[in-house]
Amino acid sequence: MADVRNVIIxxxxxxxxxxxLYTARAMLEPLMFAGYASGGQLxxxxxxxxxPGYPEGIAGPEMMLDLRKQAERFGLEVEDKNVEKVDFSSRPFKITVEGEEHLAKAVIITTGADAIWLDAEGEQEQKGKGVSTCATCDGFFFREQEVIVVGGGDSAMEEAHFLTRFASxxxxxxxxxxxxxxxxxxxxVAAHPKIEIALHRQVKRWLSDESGLSGAILxxxxxxxEHEISCTGxxxxxxxxxxxxxLEGQVETDDSGYIIHSEHTMTSIPGVFAAGDVVDTRYRQAITAAGMxxxxxxxxxxxxEDN
Ligand SMILES: Cc1cc2nc3c(=O)[nH]c(=O)nc-3n(C[C@H](O)[C@H](O)[C@H](O)COP(=O)(O)OP(=O)(O)OC[C@H]3O[C@@H](n4cnc5c(N)ncnc54)[C@H](O)[C@@H]3O)c2cc1C
Structure with missing residues (x-):
């Protein structure tokens, strides 16, 4: 029988x-299953x-390494493995990783929400450079440049409108x-003088030159x-x-699968908590995820302590 951990993240x-970092500094000796793609979206x-804290900015992977090192310094134990399933029907909670069962008194779920990409030709090389999924994060890099927004829902409209602050x-x-x-x-969006709308168009291929993204074949x-469009973002x-x-429905989620908090950060199961983009359909920022x-x-x- 495995040891019962205080907290598994x-x-x-x-x-x-x-x-x-917080549970380690509270002497709870946490264990984290970081996932095979550890470090998350950044x-x-x-x-x-x-x-905050990086006046010159920082590369995403470097920042994630810093966060990991800081937590490990206080004793966070990290395994770069994916959790396959959980059983929250009784305590201690059961967490299955590579076929092995781990037990915990409390669980914190921070598995995020992945942005959906197009997977058009050439996208992999441009990800997080010319091609982004977050205008709040990357809009500032495209001042006085021509950009495109792909999508037809409220988020696409919001991103397009926001980008008019920077883009030409x-x-x-x-x-x-x-x-x-x-x-x-x-x-x-349709009334904005900086915005044009291209209907019946989907990205087939991203184009690039030595300075980065240069356009797309639509x-x-x-x-x-096929129609070519030029853009640097x-x-x-x-x-x-x-x-x-x-999670296979073990905690309450909304129709799209986002976890719902029942009290503060606790899920529908007492002792199981959730934080970051896995519960957040609004802010989706590193700092808001860290805060949560x-x-x-x-x-x-x-x-x-109470239980
Ligand atoms: C291209 C891009 C650029 C961005 N730029 C910025 C920026 O400049 N500033 C900013 O504030 N935000 C930025 N964001 C948004 C930011 O990355 C997210 O808001 C933030 O990473 C959310 O953090 P999180 O901890 O909730 O989840 P994530 O960072 O998504 O991490 C979730 C982790 O859980 C792991 N996981 C998933 N399933 C399992 C499982 N079954 N078992 C174990 N582990 C699992 C994943 O592998 C991942 O490591 C950007 C996002 C993208 C995609």
Whole structure:
């Protein structure tokens, strides 16, 4: 029978490492299953300029290494493995990793929500450079440049409107004729002098030169005809996918799979907490994820003390 840990943290982005730092410093000897892709979404980006404490900005992977080292210094134990399934039906909670069962009195879930990418030709090389999924994070890098936004929902409209603060021109690329976005959001975008709308267009291939992204080949899905557009930045806004399938419905989620908090950061199961993008459909920032990771750690610590 495995030892019963005080806390097991699942997931290793800013939320997980912050929860690790706080629970380690509270002497709870936490164990983290960081995932095979440890470090989270910031491993995909080059420069992070909006995380407090880095006046010159920092590369995403370097920042994640810093967060990990800081938590490990206080005793966070990290295994770069994925959790396959959990059983929260009785205590201690059971967590299965590579077929082996681990037991914990409390669990903190910080598995994030992955942005959905297009997977067009050439995308892999441009990810987190010319092609992004976060205008709040990367819009600032495209001052006085031409950018495109791919998508037809409210998020795409919001990103396009936000980008007009920096870009000289924003083209919204949408593969259909009609938008999913609300009328108000669409009207605001359609009326903006810096925004153009390209209907019946989907990205087939990203183009680049020695300085980075230079444009895209857009395809008309109706007849396959190709049209080139030039841009130095592109923002894909077609949604996010919370990493919750491994929970198999053991904690309450919304229809899209995002975990729902029942009290502070506690989920529908007492003793199971969640933090970061896996519960957040609004802010989706490293600092908000880290902040919530801290809250979840304090909530878990208090819950363990009371129980
Ligand atoms: C290209 C890009 C650029 C960005 N730039 C910025 C920026 O400049 N500033 C900013 O504030 N935000 C930025 N963001 C957003 C930011 O990355 C996220 O808001 C933040 O990483 C969320 O942190 P998190 O801890 O909730 O989850 P994540 O960072 O998504 O981490 C989740 C972790 O959980 C792991 N995991 C998933 N499933 C399992 C499982 N079953 N078992 C174990 N582990 C699992 C994953 O492997 C991952 O390591 C950017 C995002 C992207 C995609």
């Amino acid at each position: 699942i997931g290793s982005g800013p939320a997980g490492y912050t929860a690790g 491993m995909l980006t080059s420069d992070v300029e909006n995380f 021109k924003v083209t919204v690329v949408h593969r259909r004729e009609y938008f999913r976005a609300s009328r108000t959001m669409y009207d605001r 395809e008309d899905p109706r007849d396959g005809s 592109a923002f894909i806004a077609i949604g996010h996918k919370p990493n919750t399938p491994f 990771g801290c809250q979840a750690a304090i909530d878990a610590e208090k819950w363990l």
